[in-house]
Amino acid sequence: MNTKRIQAEVLKDFVIRVLNCVAVRSSDAAAVAEVLVEADMRGISSHGVSRLGRYVRAVKKGEIDVGATMVFLSERGSTSVLDAANGFGQVAGVMAMDKAIATAQEYGIGMVFVRNSSHFGIAGYYAERALPNSIGIAMSNTSPLVVPTNGKQAVLGTNPIAVAAPTRGDAWLMDFSTSAVSRGKIEVCQREGKPLDPTWALDEDGRPCTDAQHVLDLLSARKAGGIAPMADYKGYGLSFMVDLLSGVLSGSAFGLDVHEHAHANVGHCFLAINIEFLMSLDVYLLRMNGFCEMMRRSAADGNYVFLHGEKESIARRQSISDGVLIKPETETILRALADEFGLDQAQFG
Amino acid sequence: MNTKRIQAEVLKDFVIRVLNCVAVRSSDAAAVAEVLVEADMRGISSHGVSRLGRYVRAVKKGEIDVGATMVFLSERGSTSVLDAANGFGQVAGVMAMDKAIATAQEYGIGMVFVRNSSHFGIAGYYAERALPNSIGIAMSNTSPLVVPTNGKQAVLGTNPIAVAAPTRGDAWLMDFSTSAVSRGKIEVCQREGKPLDPTWALDEDGRPCTDAQHVLDLLSARKAGGIAPMADYKGYGLSFMVDLLSGVLSGSAFGLDVHEHAHANVGHCFLAINIEFLMSLDVYLLRMNGFCEMMRRSAADGNYVFLHGEKESIARRQSISDGVLIKPETETILRALADEFGLDQAQFG
Numbered sequence: 249m250n251t252k253r254i255q256a257e258v259l260k261d262f263v264i265r266v267l268n269c270v271a272v273r274s275s276d277a278a279a280v281a282e283v284l285v286e287a288d289m290r291g292i293s294s295h296g297v298s299r300l301g302r303y304v305r306a307v308k309k310g311e312i313d314v315g316a317t318m319v320f321l322s323e324r325g326s327t328s329v330l331d332a333a334n335g336f337g338q339v340a341g342v343m344a345m346d347k348a349i350a351t352a353q354e355y356g357i358g359m360v361f362v363r364n365s366s367h368f369g370i371a372g373y374y375a376e377r378a379l380p381n382s383i384g385i386a387m388s389n390t391s392p393l394v395v396p397t398n399g400k401q402a403v404l405g406t407n408p409i410a411v412a413a414p415t416r417g418d419a420w421l422m423d424f425s426t427s428a429v430s431r432g433k434i435e436v437c438q439r440e441g442k443p444l445d446p447t448w449a450l451d452e453d454g455r456p457c458t459d460a461q462h463v464l465d466l467l468s469a470r471k472a473g474g475i476a477p478m479a480d481y482k483g484y485g486l487s488f489m490v491d492l493l494s495g496v497l498s499g500s501a502f503g504l505d506v507h508e509h510a511h512a513n514v515g516h517c518f519l520a521i522n523i524e525f526l527m528s529l530d531v532y533l534l535r536m537n538g539f540c541e542m543m544r545r546s547a548a549d550g551n552y553v554f555l556h557g558e559k560e561s562i563a564r565r566q567s568i569s570d571g572v573l574i575k576p577e578t579e580t581i582l583r584a585l586a587d588e589f590g591l592d593q594a595q596f597g
Numbered sequence: 598m599n600t601k602r603i604q605a606e607v608l609k610d611f612v613i614r615v616l617n618c619v620a621v622r623s624s625d626a627a628a629v630a631e632v633l634v635e636a637d638m639r640g641i642s643s644h645g646v647s648r649l650g651r652y653v654r655a656v657k658k659g660e661i662d663v664g665a666t667m668v669f670l671s672e673r674g675s676t677s678v679l680d681a682a683n684g685f686g687q688v689a690g691v692m693a694m695d696k697a698i699a700t701a702q703e704y705g706i707g708m709v710f711v712r713n714s715s716h717f718g719i720a721g722y723y724a725e726r727a728l729p730n731s732i733g734i735a736m737s738n739t740s741p742l743v744v745p746t747n748g749k750q751a752v753l754g755t756n757p758i759a760v761a762a763p764t765r766g767d768a769w770l771m772d773f774s775t776s777a778v779s780r781g782k783i784e785v786c787q788r789e790g791k792p793l794d795p796t797w798a799l800d801e802d803g804r805p806c807t808d809a810q811h812v813l814d815l816l817s818a819r820k821a822g823g824i825a826p827m828a829d830y831k832g833y834g835l836s837f838m839v840d841l842l843s844g845v846l847s848g849s850a851f852g853l854d855v856h857e858h859a860h861a862n863v864g865h866c867f868l869a870i871n872i873e874f875l876m877s878l879d880v881y882l883l884r885m886n887g888f889c890e891m892m893r894r895s896a897a898d899g900n901y902v903f904l905h906g907e908k909e910s911i912a913r914r915q916s917i918s919d920g921v922l923i924k925p926e927t928e929t930i931l932r933a934l935a936d937e938f939g940l941d942q943a944q945f946g
Contacts, residue, residue: 297802304865309682322874322875324705324874325674325675325703325704325705325706325707325874326704326706327704327706327870327871327874327875329706329875339929343786354674355674355675355676355706356673356674356676356708357674357675357676357704357706357708358673359706359870361875362934382844383841383842395895396892396895396897396902397902397903398897398900398901398902398903399892399896399897399900399902400895400897400898400900401894401895402895403891403892403894403895411834411838411841413841420837420841422828422835422837424831432863453897453898454896454897454898454900455897477826478830478831479694479831479832480904481773481905482773482827482828483828483904485760485771485773485905486771488769488771488888488892488905489760489771491888492670492730492732492760492762492769492885494886495888495904496733496881496884496885496888497870497872497875497881498875499876499880502887502888503886503887503888503891504891517707521676521708521842521846522676523846525671525673525674525676526671526676526678526710526846526847526848527846527848532845532846535845535851536845538840538851538852539837539840539841539844539845539851539852541853542852542853543745543748543753543837545750545752546744546745546748546749546750546751546752547747547748547749547750547803548747548748548802548803548804549749549802549803551747551748551749551803552747553745553746553747553748554746554747554830555838556830556833556834586766597925
């Protein structure tokens with residue numbers, strides 16, 4: 249198999265059909281498909297349809313409840329709390345972000361906290377929903393992989409944070425984990441036999457560790473050792489903040505108690521800031537354009553200063569025109585699912 | 598002169614008397630003294646009373662307007678915009694944060710944007726005002742010193758961000774600049790004749806530069822070159838976000854247009870999240886305590902995992918019991934001001 253390109257709608261349709269086979273409601277399946285395929289369209293394949301196999305296994309084991317009824321436990325002023333009832337993180341994420349956006353229409357700010365959720369995919373997808381009238385922020389805790397400064401045990405997740413803001417062109421969209429690197433990057437080094445940067449990971453005694461295989465073993469065993477926070481104590485602080493807002497304040501699990509599988513009890517936090525409470529959109533776009541231009545004009549000779557989200561927007565445009573890039577290892581996962589449920593594989597050529 | 602300790606109230610009183618000599622209103626002088634001395638009490642002497650000489654010069658040159666009348670330009674739902682009218686950043690910061698806290702009492706969330714302000718000292722001071730019922734966030738843009746990823750010109754400030762949350766003990770308080778290092782740290786390397794870490798700064802062509810003197814020269818000349826963002830493109834994103842919220846959205850200057858001196862037009866952004874809209878304070882404190890304990894118990898053997906703000910709380914307690922640490926270079930600045938205005942110097946021994 250070679251890397252190939254598949255039309256986004258075809259890919260989404262396939263994801264929905266697979267999820268329907270494990271009794272996921274059509275509207276829920278559409279939300280999951282949308283977020284997964286959006287990740288692939290933007291070139292973030294680690295968070296794309298390659299995850300579908302894991303989701304299907306989680307549903308089959310009852311780790312994700314396809315019958316979940318998500319309810320807002322409280323709606324007070326600018327704040328709401330959503331109980332995701334152990335359902336799909338994508339379904340909860342869309343409900344919660346849209347609630348934050350609607351609240352921001354009324355109060356200028358909307359902030360929604362989600363408990364009892366599961367993996368929600370790329371945080372940036374939700375942040376970007378706030379556009380074009382609002383600025384959106386999305387974050388989530390995740391199961392522990394990250395060791396705090398001076399520690400030896402992973403008690404924090406890679407805890408991503410995304411911020412999206414409208415511009416005259418593509419969205420400005422920052423979306424990153426608060427860890428030094430992702431687990432995926434360590435896996436790549438292991439496959440390629442490369443040593444890790446000494447600032448990336450820690451061994452079971454809390455010492456810098458450059459042996460990728462050893463770090464992966466430690467992460468799987470979930471004993472001591474793990475990934476370092478980004479920028480040392482600053483990233484440790486940001487990661488703590490993400491879990492404080494997503495886990496502690498939402499009423500979800502936090503820190504060590506966030507699980508990867510059964511009863512993940514992941515928490516999220518979403519914020520929308522209605523720009524029109526502060527200035528007209530035209531004035532804002534003019535100012536934002538000036539700010540972005542300052543970044544671009546600061547480029548070193550022969551270099552280019554990217555705005556956050558720009559690379560992903562370029563990849564997304566190509567995905568729309570030429571189809572979404574699917575790597576052989578992802579195709580293998582999708583074909584196995586097609587086999588399992590007796591689905592047509594014509595879309596894979 | 599040796600490093601000595603002076604009682605906080607004595608130090609604040611001296612700052613107020615100096616500011617009174619340049620016609621600063623007593624209530625404004627008290628706010629500035631409070632924020633400056635709090636920084637020294639916490640061991641953050643770079644943002645403490647050593648700045649007083651600069652503030653006095655700024656007032657004398659008319660760069661800070663002692664007659665400023667600060668007004669809320671809009672108060673809509675959870676949001677407000679404050680025009681600081683070119684007055685002291687500390688006065689604006691206290692007004693704005695207190696407004697955010699009051700708004701959060703009514704709506705759960707309060708978010709206040711400040712324009713036309715000046716240097717406000719330590720961001721953490723404002724964030725911490727939100728305690729004990731709310732979580733506080735404070736940020737500010739600053740004059741450009743930081744070069745975006747792939748750039749060669751400083752178009753972003755060190756743009757600090759602070760987040761404070763109540764615990765059963767000392768506040769959890771994260772407060773840092775989004776740059777790789779502060780200008781102060783580069784000055785220390787220059788004085789000690791040490792090379793810079795290659796990830797800290799860039800020369801006029803955007804290449805890593807380890808020559809501290811050269812970087813300081815570039816920063817003073819305000820041409821190309823400057824400090825790198827923390828954690829590369831992640832810090833570039835965070836710094837952009839801080840200026841987006843503090844500058845672009847507040848209606849203040851942003852990026853290159855934030856000045857160090859005349860018409861600084863600095864912008865700030867403050868957020869308060871009322872915990873009691875989400876859960877009782879008792880439940881929150883129990884959960885937060887559990888989260889903090891997870892951090893502490895993750896310590897490597899013979900090591901200690903600090904919570905953010907813990908070191909500063911320890912320093913603050915010692916400052917209360919033994920007096921505030923004043924270094925000889927700071928004493929020199931304060932004595933010069935006492936000489937200039939004919940003030941008593943008995944407090945310096």
